[in-house]
Amino acid sequence: MTTRTTVVASEGAPDPMATTAPVLEVEHLRVVFRQGEKTTYAVNDVSLSVPLGRTLAVIGESGSGKSVMSRALMGLLPTTATITGSVRLLGQEILGLPENDLRQRRGKDMAMIFQDPTRSLNPTMKIGTQIAENIRIHEKDVSRKEAIARAVELLRVVRVPAPDRRVEEYPHQLSGGMRQRVMIAIALACQPKLLIADEATTALDVTTQAQVMDLLLDLQQQFGMSMILISHDMGIAATYADDVAVMYAGDVVERAPVTELFGHVRMPYTRMLLDAVPRLDRPAHALIPVTAARPPDLSKAATSCRFAARCPRVQDDCLQTHPPLEEHEDKHAWACFHPIPLERTSA
Amino acid sequence: MATAYLNTTAPRPNVFVAFVRHPVVRVIGIRLLQAIPILLIATFITFALLNLLPGSTASALLGDGASAEQIKALEIKLHLDQPFWERYWTWLTAAFTGNLGESLVNQQSVTAVVLDRLHVSLSLIFLSITLAVSGAIVFATVSAKKPGGVIDRIFTFISSLGQSIPTFVFSLVMVLVFSVTLSLLPAIGYVPFSDSPIGWAQSMILPVLSMSFPIWAIFCRMLRADLIDQASSEDYVQTARAKGAGGWAVLIRHILRNSIFGLITLVGLQMGSLIGNTAIVESIFGLPGIGRELLNAIHFKDIPMVCGIVVVMVIITVLANLAVDLLYAVLDPRIRHDSRS
Amino acid sequence: MTDTADPILEVKNLVQQFHVSGGTVHAVSDISFDIRSHETLGLVGESGSGKSTLARAVLQAPSPKSGEVWFRGHDMTKQSKKELFETRRHIQTVFQDPFSSLDPKWTVRAIVREPLDAYGVGTRRQRAEKVDAILDMVGLDPTSFGNRKPPQLSGGQCQRVAIARALALEPSLLIFDEVVSALDVLTQAHILNLLEKLREELQISSLFVAHDLALVKQVSDRVAVMYLGRLCEIGPAQSVLARPRHHYTAALVEAIPLPDPKNRDERRGNVVAGEVPSPLAPPSGCPFRTRCPAAQALCAAEMPPLTSMGPDHFVACHFPVAENALPASVVTAAAA
């Protein structure tokens, strides 16, 4: 991995923290599921890095491997998964750590928020107890009472009204948006350096989504965290991320800072995805340029470009070799032999 | 003092109203009210089954050699000359005052016999269910910690066996092993607790084990499956793991807590067959409970006795289910803290 | 857009309520609108706004609590079971979940043929031919897909079958209830293209229910916005979304994360506060007043009536948004 360099801020005020070592460095991460006779290459050779205080959006359709990847980072995959490569959190390798050691890092150095706030809280446990649990796992000397007091504080931080009453309540007594705030409070309990939000706002209404995303961004600055936003929504990436990685069939196919990516799309898949998103600034009844969908076969390791069958720019070499992700321009990497030329992509 | 305290917190609504409106109280009230028609239906079904079956009961009772007068006299005694509805009404009103009739065999009051024998059956039922539930929680949790592991396979085999072995077979095997072969425990007989607690315990061990093993197996299998299923599919489990909670903590603090509700429901469903099994276990081990009394009564075609005992068993079942429902309501915060209030 | 065309469907003062143990859910409160010939009306709202309940009430499944639903000169709420059966032939529905809307045990052909059988259309042979023709129309090759069963199909293919089933009786009104929200963005694009093609070829009117404003903008001629069971704003898609006059519509438009990082700092942190109140106890007067930046005493006292704000554009607000109040970025994006 000599070609890969740390992605740094490309616009606006230069971020002083970005020059320090990245919070998370992922190299050649692969996840293969083997169950019975079935093999699935869910994540292939993903390399990423998230500097301190920045937000990386990982975008992809369902089946692109983005959720599997995020769970691999947290060590939450079932035993049918074989994970190889390297994941360094705060400079320390965590892949292959014994479960007990990894447990010490989960919830403390890195935390995760899941998609469905209705299902991701324990329905039979008080909210305060669920937040306090995270504190007491990692800080053994904290009493139950202190932990609950801190839970109240955390609820205030995530702007839940009447926090001292809410700690005594159960998840079913809260709305979806409030539940997701509680999830964020749990995640923030030990002030992690990395927060992974896996489709954290997908199940929410659009106004609630905006509230929760704004909150997340505020908290990120307040706590000085790095964040990974796993999403299928290009709008979320464009509005809230600093860097974007687009995944397709287990590969990162394009990666760049947000303005660069949306300004100069080079990978044909990204272009298609972007074109398919309904947007307000398109005339009514317009047709969307998409080619027929055919889900890629993930049961074999890639020998050609997995997008070739749907790609409008496909040529012979795409069918013979798997294009690697390379940084062709400063901070802009793509995995394509025939990228979209620059002049045609700039808006 | 209580009123003074109330006066200081003036804006609070009437305590009685608040109490009645409390979700748990409401649920308990509704369940209690529901139990009344269920009891009526249950007693009716029982009475109807016993009274509408084909064949002249009186002639069956007296055998082939009975004269017409004898049959007639017995029919009048049993009110068999009256229409069915009237008989049910007479029986029900009498039963309501605690009079279940008297035995045809020895003219004893059915109520007295039942009251005399009830504590044996109740303690058998209570001990068995407690043992089965607590055993199932321990075994299922250990099994679910590592599904497919050696311990899990052994427990799964034992519980499969338990599910497949009829109570009477298991009872006999217990007698064969512990009484006949090892001579450790008495095969038969009952010592009242007041006479000798140790003797009582010795006389109860085998019956309780025999009653609880099959239902333990059912509980254990269901709980294990539910624990494993939740561990792999529920998002809150992922949340707990993402907090850094250890395997046992996730299993016990989170998953087990949610699986308890499925277990409670299952306990309710098994109540009937458990109570039915008292007849078998009590007669094999010679315990003087209502189950054995029922078998005797059936043997002697002692109709009032059969009817009385069956109704009592049905009432126990309904009440046990009620208790299970109430336990559910009390334990489940989704009922306890109704968000609509 | 056809202002003068006859409405194919007219809904008048529709009210729908459900009784639950905690009280009465006011799902739809006094809503009136129409759908004109060859027009697509988009119905947007967040979860709990009552949009799906409204669509079901139009179909009389279940019938609304009060109000009228006029279709082809008949009030459906007053029709007998038999008359309703005849009316429903002309109004067909496509539902959200592509998998649960098809019987897993039936073949694709049998599923599409079911409405034809139920209404006894043509001979057996004609029905079979019709089924294959429709499958072809929705982009499924009858020879390779006709005998498959839903579990063998992808989400997008299932949704095509559901659309084919809805088209079988040649309806004049189609109701789409969140038809693409369960699909991936590329599959969604395919289905939207298909709907566009069918709209052009068959000249069908439709009610398109969705929570995604941008999506609704793309397929609709007019848009109706619902909040907590009430209609906030209705009018041509272009003017409602480019120049929203109701504060709720404006809040919705602002909350959409645009797939474009330009001016994003302005858009962020500009979200309407608060949460949707419970439909068990909706606020008095205007339902949005509890979150509205422009709310005044009048809003709590009176429900604002629908008022004209320009050609064909109506808003239920006492103090509507000024014409140029939205951030420039949003307006330019929406007006394009």
Next chain:
Amino acid sequence: MTAVPELVLAPTATRRPSAFGTWLRLNRDLWIPGVLLALVILACFLGPLVLHVTDPLAQDLESVNLPLFSPSYPLGTDDLGRDTLSRLLYGGRTSIEIALAANVLGLFFGGVIGIISGYRGGLTDTLIARGIDVLVAFPSLVLLLVVASYLGPSELNVILAIGFFSIPAYARLARAATMRLRGLTYVTAAQLGGQKDTVVMTRHIFPNVLPQLLTYSILHIGIVIVIEASLSFLGVGVPPPTPSWGTMISNGQLYLTTNPLLLLVPSAALVITVLLFNTVGDAVRERWAKS
């Protein structure tokens, strides 16, 4: 867009030289008990014809209480000198016949009641559901005992009684499945599409409920065998001298101290058969739940 499907990715199309070998390896939990069960059933129904065993009722008072592996009595004889193996096979036949018949009764009536109740909803459903709840939790063994003893011991009466008491379990299952299906949009679509309720129930609901009922019926056969044996054990089931596992065990109980084999042999047959039905039932249910 949910998180779950990502973990269940596109199926692989592995073409291995021996697909059958793979299938055997992956489905051991199903076919091993399945084959054993088939053997048990075959033995009970065809065994007496092939093996030339003695008449199960023939008493050979010369050779009473013979041990295992006696010449011409491989499993010994009972107190009346009857061939244990023969009685075991004929008894199994009775058990399985009763279990199947009672199951068919329960499945049919329970299924119909459950589907109608779940589909109609409203007051009818509330009443039926309450009734089912009461009956499911009933001490049905007690009632069976009473009913069977009143009806008088006969195979048909046992079938009718157990069949009747099997109805609630099936009805409950069918009702729950129907209510789940009724919430699916394809049922709504069929209803809105003008389909008659009877057609919706028979063509949309029933085919989707049936696999679940059939799966349960395998487990329920085990339950019925146990109940039948219990009734026979208590003397109100299959009337003697017809061989039945329950009566054989009941008889063996008398010789607990002197000849435990008379108890253990039929017990083992009973437990093994029920265990096999349960194991096959579990394996089928697991597959059903996955699909």
